[in-house]
Amino acid sequence: MLRHRPTASPPLPSTSTHWSWSLPAVVEPSPLGELNLPLSLRTVLRRRGFLTSCDAEALLNPGLLPDPYDHFPDLLAASRRLMTACRNGEQVAVCGDYDADGMTSTALLLRALEPLGARPVPAIPSRMEEGYGLNPSMVERLNAGGVQLLVTVDNGVAARDALELAQDLGVExxxxxxxxxxxxxxxMTALIHPAxxxxxxxxxxxxxxxxxxxxxRAVAEELDHPEAIRVARDLFCxxxxxxxxxxxxxxxxxxLEGLGQLHRSECKGLRALQQLAGLGDQPLTAEDIGFQIAPRINAVGRLGEPRLVVDLLTADDxxxxxxxxxxxxxxxRQRRDLCDAIEAEAIALVEAEPGDTLPSFLLLAQSHWHHGxxxxxxxxLMERYNRPAALLAGDGEGCxxxxxxSPSGFAVDQALTACGDLLLRYGGHPAAGGFTVRAELVHTLHERxxxxxxxxxxxxxxxxxxxxxxxxxxEEVNWDLWKHLQSLAxxxxxxxxxxxxxxxxxxEDRRDLKGGHIALRLRQGQSERRAIAWRWESSVxxxxxxxxxxxxxxxxxxxxxxLQLEIKALRSHxxxxxxxxxxxxxxxxxxQDESLVVVNSEGRKLVADLQQEQSLTSKDDLVRDERVIQLMEEACLGLGLRP
Structure with a gap:
């Protein structure tokens, strides 16, 4: 393990400090009262920044979206060029990426453009051989094959060399x-970008x-051929x-429009994935996609050739x-096995180090680890140790x-920029990123x-x-709460x-399950609920x-x-x-009379009475002070007297 020991690193978390709990924000006793939701869910929305019931209603029931032509300056130029390609039967290369976003984007345009009259062909780089996004060799190859129009999806905006070559070759x-x-x-001919x-x-x-x-959608609507994008919304989801x-x-x-119909998709590839995932013939949720379907798609881009997923999502049989x-x-399955093996090896490297401190930035390298x-x-590792983590795999030629x-608060992109002079390539955003570095500079990089x-x-x-x-x-965890909770999904x-x-x-009961999971039966008063904790650490x-x-x-x-509770953290009561x-x-x-009492370090007591969805009342004049009210309301939250 490549390691730098900082002078002031916190020790490995012990079981007593495995989690650091924070109180939620104090909000008014009865927020967003016009909404037909339980108090707990109205409180959630208020804490998420919805100040009025009208604001929250816009989340629960979104209205019509504005005309995209008014929001994307180049959409008119892009749609007109593609309309011409469709009318003339032109060959159009759809240049995607090897992650789920890029592969579904590629399949979406292939499925949409063909019935509209164009002759679309997929062009996705190999993760291992070509790297990310549009590159000059792709442009040369496609141009040699007679392609005069490329559409990039999920990449391309920074591919200067490839775009300049396309311009020189007369490729739009x-x-x-x-x-x-x-x-x-x-x-570029046109740019469709959120920014x-x-x-x-x-x-x-x-x-x-x-x-x-x-x-x-823009092209299909302009050509009055809406059936061409019947599957497009499914792939969007x-x-x-x-x-x-x-x-x-x-x-x-x-x-919200698409999830209710996704399980009946006309895309035979999606139906096959749903069947293999055991999702049955029931409406899908975002969680079903995130935990069951997306990993099966992403695994191909990580370990295999992304063309497999494009073929799957465009299959007619x-x-x-x-x-x-x-x-x-x-x-x-191969991806899961690889992840588990590398994780076990990485944890062993971390915990085999002498001493009781960890570096503030974990950096581990093994040449045999898989890039994907x-x-x-x-x-x-970031979740386990609550600090930034980088894993490095061999990239050939001494690199x-x-x-x-990274956890929230530490900006990966800024950190990599500050180390840019040590890196061959780098990029990312605040939560994640990647880089390539020469092996002899790894120790210096880790120290920085x-x-x-x-x-x-x-x-x-x-x-x-x-x-x-x-x-x-x-007792509040019931099917009525679940129904209301789904209105926020x-x-x-x-x-x-x-x-x-x-x-x-x-x-009341604990069972250890295969895979390191534990099943619990919990009781509070007369109510019992079943719970599960995934990948529970045995030391906790x-x-x-x-x-x-x-x-x-x-x-x-x-x-x-x-219904079951999925445990994320616990502590002694x-x-x-x-x-x-x-x-x-x-x-x-x-x-004992359910009153709230707060005592300061000098022994001074403040007592207040509380009724649900009403303000605190007290005979003590101090409780009229805003700062004291804030303190008392925080006490209510900590004691579980307010949601």
Whole structure:
């Protein structure tokens, strides 16, 4: 393991500091009262920044989207050029990428352009041989084959060499991409990009597949051939969730339209994937896509040739589609095995190091690791150790190629820019990135990355952050809550599945399952609920009486379905709550008559009465002070008296 030991690194988290819990924000006692939702869900929306019921209603029931021609300056030019290609039967190369976004985007345009009259052909680079995106050799090869029009999907905006060559050869290029636009824009016929839309445009969160959908819809509508894009929305749903695009704005509106029909898709490849994933003939959720379908697609781009997925998603024959889907399934099993093996090796390297401290930036390198999966393992290490993690694999000629993942607050892209003089190539965004470095510079690079991460890590609490959205009593976890919870779906980036918590829960039963999972039976008062904790670390104890943080899901087994809690964190329960305000500390507790009492370090007590969805009342004049009210409301949250 390549390692730098900083002078002020926190120790490995012990079981007592495995998580660092934070109270949710104090909001008014009865927020967004006009909404027909339980108090807990209205509180979730209020904490997510929805100030009025009207704002929240726009999330729950999105209205009509604005005309995309008014938001994408080059959409008219792009659609007109493609209309000409369709009318003239031109050959059009669709240049995609090897991730799920790029592969679904490619399939979407292939399926849309062919019935409109064009002759589309796929062009996706090999991850191992050609690297990412449009490149000059692709342009030369396509041009030699008679292609005069290229459409890039999920790439191309920064491919200056390839775009300049295309210009020299007289090849027109329509770029659809959502990655950063260079300061000096390369030559292209048209650019369909979220950054070109107005401020607060609902189209700003579109991934590559969303931009391909905008373009395909525009061309199909102009040619009055709407049936050409019947499957396009289905592929949009898959690619958008798989790429972890923010599920707000246009993404949310189109997902809400598409998810209800996705299980009946006319795309035989999607139906085959659903069958192999055991999803049955029921409406799909964003979670079904993210955890069942997307991994089977992404595994091919990571380990195999992306053309396999494009062939699958454009297959016309159900039998052929099933055969291709089974190959995707095989790649996914191989991907899981590789990830588990590399993760075990990486953890062993970390924990075999002497001493009780970790570097603030984990950096591990093994030449035999597979480039296609090191990003997944880096994310797992980041979650496990709550610090940035980079895994490096051999890249030939004395170089290593890395994938980086980081917790919120540490910007990967800025860190890599600060180390740019040590790197051959690099790129990314705040949460993730990648780079290539010469082997002899790895130690110097690690020292610099640790120097950047040291100051950030000192501001972090020990343990993984746990920030619940709202409190629930176990008796509230029922089918009525589930029904209302689904009205907030789909969940994803920008609008995650709510994290709930419950206080004072008794563990009635525990079963250890294969794969390192544990099943729990929890009790609170007269209510019992079943829970599961995935990939539970054996070193973490499960107290008999605890507070639990969890999401809610459905467990389907042998034709039955029931609600279950998916445990994300737990801690030993305490009847009192310690609140720190600068150098002052307060202890909050409940009295036998259900009153709230807060005691400061000098022993001064403040007592208040609380009724649900109403403001605190107290005989003490201090409780009229806004700062004191804030303190008392935080105490209410900590004691589970407010959601």
């Amino acid at each position: 290029v329509i770029v659809t991409d959502h990655h950063a636009i260079p300061d000096q824009r390369p030559p 070109t839309t107005p401020v607060n445009s609902p189209y700003q969160g579109l991934a590559g597949v969303g931009l391909a959908y905008v373009l395909a 898959i690619g958008t969730v798989a790429d972890m695009a923010p599920l707000l704005g246009a993404n949310r509106a189109w997902l 159900a039998e052929a589609a099933m055969a291709l889907a089974r190959r995707c399934d095989d790649y996914n 999966v090191i990003g997944i393992v880096a994310a797992r 290593l190629r890395a994938s980086v993942r 990355l640790c120097g950047l991460a040291d100051s950030w890590l000192l501001t972090q609490s020990q343990g993984r952050p746990v920030r619940p959205d709202a409190l629930l009593q176990l 789909p969940f994803g980036i920008g609008h995650p599945t709510p994290l709930f918590w419950s206080r004072g829960v008794t563990v 104890p499960v107290p008999d009486l605890c507070d639990v943080a969890y999401t809610i899901s459905i467990n389907r087994w042998q034709g039955e379905k029931r 305490s009847e009192t709550v310690l609140i720190e305000r600068g150098e002052r500390t307060y202890i909050a507790s409940r009295m």
